[in-house]
Amino acid sequence: MQRLQRHITGARLFWLFLFAATWALSQYSFQIYKALDARWIIRFPKKYQLSLDDVISGFLDWLVNIANFWLFTFRDLTRAIAWVIEIPYQFLRNLLIEGFQTGLGDAAVQIAPSLSWVAVIAIVISVGHTARDWGLAALVGACFLYLAVFGQWDSAMVTLASVLVAVPIAAVSGLLLGILAYRMLWVEKLLRPILDLMQTVPVFAYLVPVLILFGFGPVAALIATVIYAMPPMIRVTIVALKGVPGELLEAARMMGATPRQMTWKVLVPAATPMLMVGVNQVIMLTLNMVIIASMIGAGGLGFEVLASLRKLDIGGGIEAGLAIVLMAIALDRTSQAFSERRLWRQRTGNLMQRHPWSMIVILVILATFLMGLVIPAVQSYPDAWIISTGAFWSQAMEWINVTFFDTLEVIKTALLRGVLLPVKKFFVGIPWLWGILVTGLIAWQVAGWKLGVVAALMMGFIAASGLWDKAMVTLYLCGVSVFIALLIGTPLGIWAAQQPRAGRVILGLMDTLQTLPSFVYLIPVVMLFRVGDFSAMIAVVLYALAPAVRYAAHGIREVPLHLLEAGKMAGCRPLQLLWRVKLPLATPQLLLGLNQTIMLALSMLVITALVGTRDLGQEVYIALTKANAGQGIVAGLSVAFIAIIADRIVNALSDNQKRRLSL
Amino acid sequence: MKHLSVLTAACLAATPVLAQDSSDPIKLTLHDWSGQLITTTLMGEVLKEAGNNVEYVQADYIAQFAGLKTGDLHLAMEIWETTGREALDEAVGSGSVVNMGQTGMMAIEEWWYPAYMEERCPGLPDWKALNDCAQEFATVETAPLGRYLGGPVTWGGFDEERVEALEMDFEVVHAGTDAALFAELEAAYQRQDPIVLWVYAPHWAPAKYEGSFVAFPPYSAACYNDASVGMNPEAAYDCGKPTGPIWKAAWAGLPDQWPNAAKVVDNFKISNEDMGAMVADADLNGKSVEEVVAAWMAENEATWKSWIAQ
Numbered sequence: 003m004q005r006l007q008r009h010i011t012g013a014r015l016f017w018l019f020l021f022a023a024t025w026a027l028s029q030y031s032f033q034i035y036k037a038l039d040a041r042w043i044i045r046f047p048k049k050y051q052l053s054l055d056d057v058i059s060g061f062l063d064w065l066v067n068i069a070n071f072w073l074f075t076f077r078d079l080t081r082a083i084a085w086v087i088e089i090p091y092q093f094l095r096n097l098l099i100e101g102f103q104t105g106l107g108d109a110a111v112q113i114a115p116s117l118s119w120v121a122v123i124a125i126v127i128s129v130g131h132t133a134r135d136w137g138l139a140a141l142v143g144a145c146f147l148y149l150a151v152f153g154q155w156d157s158a159m160v161t162l163a164s165v166l167v168a169v170p171i172a173a174v175s176g177l178l179l180g181i182l183a184y185r186m187l188w189v190e191k192l193l194r195p196i197l198d199l200m201q202t203v204p205v206f207a208y209l210v211p212v213l214i215l216f217g218f219g220p221v222a223a224l225i226a227t228v229i230y231a232m233p234p235m236i237r238v239t240i241v242a243l244k245g246v247p248g249e250l251l252e253a254a255r256m257m258g259a260t261p262r263q264m265t266w267k268v269l270v271p272a273a274t275p276m277l278m279v280g281v282n283q284v285i286m287l288t289l290n291m292v293i294i295a296s297m298i299g300a301g302g303l304g305f306e307v308l309a310s311l312r313k314l315d316i317g318g319g320i321e322a323g324l325a326i327v328l329m330a331i332a333l334d335r336t337s338q339a340f341s342e343r344r345l346w347r348q349r350t351g352n353l354m355q356r357h358p359w360s361m362i363v364i365l366v367i368l369a370t371f372l373m374g375l376v377i378p379a380v381q382s383y384p385d386a387w388i389i390s391t392g393a394f395w396s397q398a399m400e401w402i403n404v405t406f407f408d409t410l411e412v413i414k415t416a417l418l419r420g421v422l423l424p425v426k427k428f429f430v431g432i433p434w435l436w437g438i439l440v441t442g443l444i445a446w447q448v449a450g451w452k453l454g455v456v457a458a459l460m461m462g463f464i465a466a467s468g469l470w471d472k473a474m475v476t477l478y479l480c481g482v483s484v485f486i487a488l489l490i491g492t493p494l495g496i497w498a499a500q501q502p503r504a505g506r507v508i509l510g511l512m513d514t515l516q517t518l519p520s521f522v523y524l525i526p527v528v529m530l531f532r533v534g535d536f537s538a539m540i541a542v543v544l545y546a547l548a549p550a551v552r553y554a555a556h557g558i559r560e561v562p563l564h565l566l567e568a569g570k571m572a573g574c575r576p577l578q579l580l581w582r583v584k585l586p587l588a589t590p591q592l593l594l595g596l597n598q599t600i601m602l603a604l605s606m607l608v609i610t611a612l613v614g615t616r617d618l619g620q621e622v623y624i625a626l627t628k629a630n631a632g633q634g635i636v637a638g639l640s641v642a643f644i645a646i647i648a649d650r651i652v653n654a655l656s657d658n659q660k661r662r663l664s665l
Numbered sequence: 666m667k668h669l670s671v672l673t674a675a676c677l678a679a680t681p682v683l684a685q686d687s688s689d690p691i692k693l694t695l696h697d698w699s700g701q702l703i704t705t706t707l708m709g710e711v712l713k714e715a716g717n718n719v720e721y722v723q724a725d726y727i728a729q730f731a732g733l734k735t736g737d738l739h740l741a742m743e744i745w746e747t748t749g750r751e752a753l754d755e756a757v758g759s760g761s762v763v764n765m766g767q768t769g770m771m772a773i774e775e776w777w778y779p780a781y782m783e784e785r786c787p788g789l790p791d792w793k794a795l796n797d798c799a800q801e802f803a804t805v806e807t808a809p810l811g812r813y814l815g816g817p818v819t820w821g822g823f824d825e826e827r828v829e830a831l832e833m834d835f836e837v838v839h840a841g842t843d844a845a846l847f848a849e850l851e852a853a854y855q856r857q858d859p860i861v862l863w864v865y866a867p868h869w870a871p872a873k874y875e876g877s878f879v880a881f882p883p884y885s886a887a888c889y890n891d892a893s894v895g896m897n898p899e900a901a902y903d904c905g906k907p908t909g910p911i912w913k914a915a916w917a918g919l920p921d922q923w924p925n926a927a928k929v930v931d932n933f934k935i936s937n938e939d940m941g942a943m944v945a946d947a948d949l950n951g952k953s954v955e956e957v958v959a960a961w962m963a964e965n966e967a968t969w970k971s972w973i974a975q
Contacts, residue, residue, distance in 0.1 A: 210731060218732030219722060297697075297725040305723055308697040311844045313869065313948045314851050400855050407856055415805050525844055529852035533814060533840045534806060614841035620818070623841070627727045627819040629752060 016447060024440055028431030043433050045470075052466045055632030062631050066214050080215040087167065088221050094163035098122065099156055118370040118381045119150050121363075122159075126332065128359040133339035142336060145328040153388035154303060154325040161302035162329065164295065165288055168224050169333070172232040172284045177277070179232075180239020181265060190240060195646065201233040201601055202645035204608040204619065205294050206626040207638030213298055214631075223295035231287035234598075238280030241594075242273035278341045279556070282334055286516050289330040293519045303329075304519070311525050316399050317392030323522035330517040331510075403529055414536050422482060422535055429478040434465040437474070441647060449654030457650070460643035469618060469640050476617040476644065479535060479610070480603045483542035487599050491547045492592065495554025496580070505555060512548040520545055520609050528613055538610035545606045549598035557591025558584050586663065593656035600648045604641055618644075686923040690720035692739045694729045698843070699947045700867050700940060701743045702954045704768065707969075708742050708933055710958055715973045717926045727752050730914075734761040739916045740930060745772050746909025747865070748820050753914055763920070765913035765927075769934035770867060773878070773908050774822065776813065777864035779850075780875040781857050790880040792831065799834035801859045807836040814849055814862035815839045822863065823889070823902045827881075830900035835861075850874065867940045869948035881905030932972035939965075 027034075035043045069076040096102045101116040117125075123146045130139035149158040183190035205226055212229075216222040246269055254268040270277070296304025303326050310318030374381030432440075438461040446454025464473045498505030524541050531537045561584050569583040585592075607619030614620075618641045625634030691712060693705050709719040722738055730752050732738035744753045756762035778789065785801055788794025799811030806812070813835045815824045824837045840846040846862060847870055853860035854874055861879070864870055881904055887894040888904040895903035913930060920927040943957045962969060 209725075210728060213728055213731045214735070217735070218724060218729070218737035296723060298728055299723045301723040305697065309699075309702075312698050312847075314844070314847055403852050403855050407852075418805065521844075525848045528845045528848045532804065532849060533838055533845055610841075612841040613845050614817070614839050620841070624819055626725075627817075629727050629730055629755075 013447070020440060020443060024432060024436065025428065027433055027436050028428050031431050031433045034433075043435070046434055046465045046468060048468075050466065051468045052463075054467060055630070055636045057632070058635050059630065059632030062211055062214070077215060081217060084216040084221045084225070087171075087224060091163060091167045091220060091224065094166055095160065098159040098163055115371065115374065115381060116159075117367060118374050119155055119383045120370045120380055121367045123147060123150075124366040125363050126336075128363050130332075130336060130339075132359055133336050134342075138335060138339055142332045145332040148328050149325055150383040151387070151389055152321045152325065153383075153385070153390065154306065154322055155383055157301070157303045157306045157322065158325050158329060160300075161289075161292055161304070161326070164220060164224055164227070164300055164302065165285075165329070165333065168227045168231065168288050169281075169285055171224075172228045172288065173235055173281050175228075176232045176235025176280065176284065177239050177270075180236045180243065180280075181269075183236065183240050184243040184269075185261075185265075193236065197233045197236055198646045198649055199639075199642050200229055202604050202642040203635070203638035204605065204622045204641060205230055205291065206608050206622050207634040209294070209298060209626060210629050210631045210634060219299040220295075220301070223291075223298050223300035226298070227288055227291040227295055230291050231284045234283035234287065235280040238283065239273075239277060242276035242280070243269050245276060246272045274341055278338055281337055281341075285330060285334050285337065286513065289326050289517045290519070292326055293521055307519050307521055311521055314525070315392055315396075316526060317390070317395030319522050319525065320395055321391060323518050326519060327514050327517045331513060334513065399526055399529065407530065410530055414531055418536060422478075422539065425482055426475070426478045426535070429474040429481070430471065432474060434470045437470070438462050438465060445647060445651055448651050448658075453650050453654070457647045460647060464640045464643060467636050467640060469621060469637060472616065472618045472621055472637075473640055473644065475615070476604075476607060476619070476641065479538060479542065479615065479617055480600065480607070480644075483539050483546060484596070484599050484603050486539070487543045487546045487550050487603070488596065490543070491550025491595075491599070492554045494547075495551040495556075495595070496558055496585075498551065498555040499558035500580075508551060509555065512551050515544055516548040520606065521612070524609070524613060533614040535615060537613045538615045541610055541613065542603050542606045545609075546599045546603040549602060550595050553591050553595025553598065554588070557588030557595070560591065561587045586659075589659045589663075590656045593652050593659065597649055597652045597656075600652070601645055604645045607641060686717055686925050688718060689922070690718040691919070691923055691926060692720050692722050692737070694724040694732070694738050694741045695721050696724065696726050696729075696743070699869065699954065700944045703940070703943050703947060703957060704770075704935070705742045706954050706958045707935070707961065708740070708930065710962060711933070711969045711972060712926055712929060714969070715926065715929050717923060730756045730762065733914060733916050734759060736761075736916045736918050739919050740765075741914045742933075743768065743770075744912040744914050746911065747772050747774055747822075749912075750909075753912060756914070761917050763915050763917050765915045765930050767910040767934075768913055770911045770937050770940055771908050772865060772867075772911055773937075774816075774863065774865040774906050775881070776861055776879040777871070778861045778876055778879065779854055779857075780877070782859060782861075782876075785859065790877045792833075792879050792881045795861065795879055796831070796833045796835075802835070802861055807838070810834050810836040811861070813837050814846060814860065816846060816863040816865075817841055817843070820863075822906060824863070826900070826902040827904075830895075830897045830903035831881075832897070867937055867944055869944050872941060872945040873949055879905075884908075929972050934972075 031044055035041060065076050067077075071079070074082075097117060099116050102113040104111050104113060123143055126146050127139045127143040130142035149155050179189075179193065183193050208229070209226060212226050213222050216225050250268060250272055251264070254264055259268060292300070292302065292304040293307055294304070296302060296308060303322050306322035307319050307326075310316075310322060370380050378384070438458050441461045442454045442458030445457035461473075464470060494508055498508040520541055523544060524537070527537045527540050531540065565583060565587060566579065569579050574582060607615075607617060608622050609619070611617070611619035611623040618637050621637035622634050622641070625631075625637060693709050695702055695705055705721065709721060712719050722732075724732060724738060724741075726749065729738055729741055733741060734756060744750070753762075753764065757764055776792075776795075778786075778795070782801075783789050786794055786798035788797070800809070802811035802813070803809060804812045811834055813824065813828070815837045816822060816839070818839050827833075828835050828837060840849065840862075850860060850862055850864075850870065852858075864876075864878070882888070882896060884905045884907045885894065886907075889901055889907075892899055892901045895901075897903040913933065915927070915930065919930075939961065943961060946952050946957045946960075947954055
């Protein structure tokens with residue numbers, strides 16, 4: 003009895019009551035509406051609905067067509083930015099694929115050809131070796147060789163050009179903004195909601211405005227990519243800088259470091275390992291955007307994937323998708339290696355001895371250029387040597403489809419009936435007024451009354467925009483997917499941390515999943531599970547798994563050694579060590595992982611709309627296909643608000659936990 | 666169209682010599698389906714023959730209108746009556762985009778079933794026979810109703826209304842994209858499972874899979890607008906879907922900057938049969954878009970030369 007009483011605390015009662023009341027209301031909302039004849043209980047009254055989308059569309063029109071700052075218009079400004087970004091991009095494109103020429107059409111005169119494929123591979127091998135060793139050089143070289151052998155070279159070089167422009171812009175501006183936020187509290191406060199918006203407003207929502215402002219073509223795609231890829235870099239920078247040990251800062255201060263020295267000689271170097279997690283994310287997200295970017299004119303591998311899948315050429319889609327993955331792996335490993343490289347050896351001797359790689363590369367470029375004039379195969383990879391695995395994939399897919407469909411159908415039906423449909427019914431049944439109240443109450447209980455009010459207001463906005471039902475479907479789909487992703491991802495992450503060898507495989511797999519365009523596996527998933535919520539859920543789980551695994555692994559690995567020693571001294575067995583020491587101490591990281599999992603699940607929403615769901619993602623997608631900027635932004639904001647509420651609640655939980663552990 | 670030619674005429678009048686096309690490249694938009702790539706490449710190649718410089722730009726089907734309005738893009742070759750009309754009208758209404766007329770191709774859209782279903786549902790393609798064996802098409806989510814896989818919601822099509830008006834025992838499920846739609850068809854076809862879905866032509870699917878369109882009561886404008894017309898006196902949409910032309914659209918500045926090219930674009934006409942054959946050649950026989958276009962141009966030299974000459 004006493005034990006029972008100890009468990010019934012005020013907080014627990016509160017949660018129990020809240021859940022029971024929500025469940026009851028959700029179950030009987032329809033009956034209540036019928037009994038009271040009050041339709042407003044289940045539907046937000048039409049006449050009070052906000053028409054914010056028209057206002058936003060109108061504002062954008064004004065911004066694009068009328069707004070001016072005396073000397074120039076807003077559009078001149080954005081076009082100027084686009085022009086500046088276009089310069090390095092066009093140069094890289096010429097260098098890698100198009101060659102340099104003057105004049106147009108028939109009058110065109112080629113000044114110099116692009117780098118030959120042999121030369122590009124030589125360059126990446128040399129970069130790989132310089133960054134670390136022959137192992138990395140071989141890996142990077144093999145990745146690029148794949149591009150040539152599987153006929154992806156031309157598209158891949160177009161994508162590489164845009165990645166080489168987008169990643170530095172996103173990483174450097176992310177780092178600078180992060181440092182600024184670390185130095186000045188108000189910047190951090192200002193940035194947080196903006197970051198949430200950048201990360202959670204679906205790209206499709208701002209695609210139309212970006213196109214209008216920055217002009218059609220690759221540059222607009224680049225800018226959308228930077229907007230999408232930068233937030234994790236800022237977030238990670240802030241966390242990393244805050245994690246620099248106080249003693250180190252103290253020591254630097256005692257030695258009289260100026261603020262600038264403090265930043266660049268102490269903080270940033272000390273935080274580099276963590277910062278590289280951010281760079282890794284930027285690269286992954288940039289390559290993630292490749293598909294969407296290709297929809298608005300970036301071309302490249304993304305276009306290859308889209309076009310193949312529209313023909314249901316699954317093999318072609320997979321080959322192009324893998325090309326994106328391999329490029330991501332090559333870029334990521336190289337950047338990691340550079341960050342870990344401590345010593346820049348000074349070489350002596352003649353030019354060749356001092357800069358062996360630069361010299362070799364220059365020689366290769368010259369040699370292939372000259373040979374390319376005579377033997378075309380040296381300049382561009384000959385079509386006859388291209389390998390295609392298309393037939394294999396189509397046959398494999400057909401075999402799986404014909405052999406396993408019935409088994410899969412049974413599993414799917416069980417999951418649908420047992421989990422998805424009941425949860426959906428629960429969420430969709432919640433009357434909007436109670437939903438707003440409950441969100442407020444949860445936020446208040448976890449993070450104080452301020453967040454409670456904000457959360458309630460945000461949910462109110464969604465209801466007032468007439469998107470309540472779609473928002474509830476969103477919650478259900480994301481909720482179930484995030485839950486399943488954590489269920490699979492956390493143990494995988496723990497395993498990866500405990501066993502470094504398995505860890506390397508698992509983390510590699512996660513990188514693959516995150517960079518493999520979801521479209522590539524979406525189509526086979528649809529073939530096996532048909533259009534519907536189930537296919538959408540699988541796609542979201544596959545995509546959102548990565549952060550759950552990665553942060554779990556990171557959290558477990560970062561547990562201070564002395565605490566582990568203390569645990570061992572106290573006689574903990576390995577399993578106890580995990581449960582009693584590692585997991586509690588890793589909770590803040592695990593929660594950060596949860597946070598990122600939710601964010602990614604939400605950002606995947608629009609993609610699931612491509613399969614056919616009835617959630618906010620669909621609303622955004624409809625807005626895009628109708629080029630209705632206002633509608634897209636309102637729906638995008640609704641997604642963002644859900645994300646922000648979730649983020650704040652999870653963060654508050656993480657803070658509470660940290661306080662409890664006095665970290 | 667009328668004020669377009671007035672514009673052209675004004676230009677001609679302003680310059681004493683014959684109007685010259687600008688040497689700037691005309692930017693044509695490419696989307697992600699082969700038919701459109703073929704149409705656009707064909708147009709581009711013919712424009713090159715006519716002495717213009719062209720550039721192909723990758724762009725989203727609907728998002729491209731933003732570019733056409735500002736003049737970042739110049740010419741879009743396939744705006745389907747059925748899926749793009751709304752956006753096209755909106756853009757033309759803004760005054761910055763002009764409708765360059767029909768491409769000659771007609772879009773057909775209708776419910777479609779694979780040939781092996783004829784055994785299981787005697788009486789097909791009649792829609793009543795389809796309705797009689799709706800059970801065959803049922804799945805866990807839709808039972809006891811049959812499952813009809815419709816196109817993305819944005820395609821419209823009034824399928825919910827049609828099911829309601831014809832009192833059919835079907836539930837409409839919307840695919841999110843074209844690719845998802847045909848992925849399901851491919852999978853069902855491999856297993857020889859029942860499926861009835863939205864298929865359109867010109868497209869590779871009717872060429873690759875054996876099957877037919879369902880025969881609904883024929884479409885008429887009255888059937889869509891007037892509830893009393895058709896077999897259900899109380900509801901509209903109690904008939905099949907209309908067919909519609911595929912339009913060309915251009916930036917409003919195109920006829921000024923490239924008057925001769927504008928005429929060539931205006932003259933461009935191609936039939937469903939020619940296009941269907943080319944699409945099948947590209948998607949099913951694995952030829953590249955360039956090869957297919959070059960082959961057509963070699964065979965139909967008189968046709969495309971007449972577009973330039975007129």
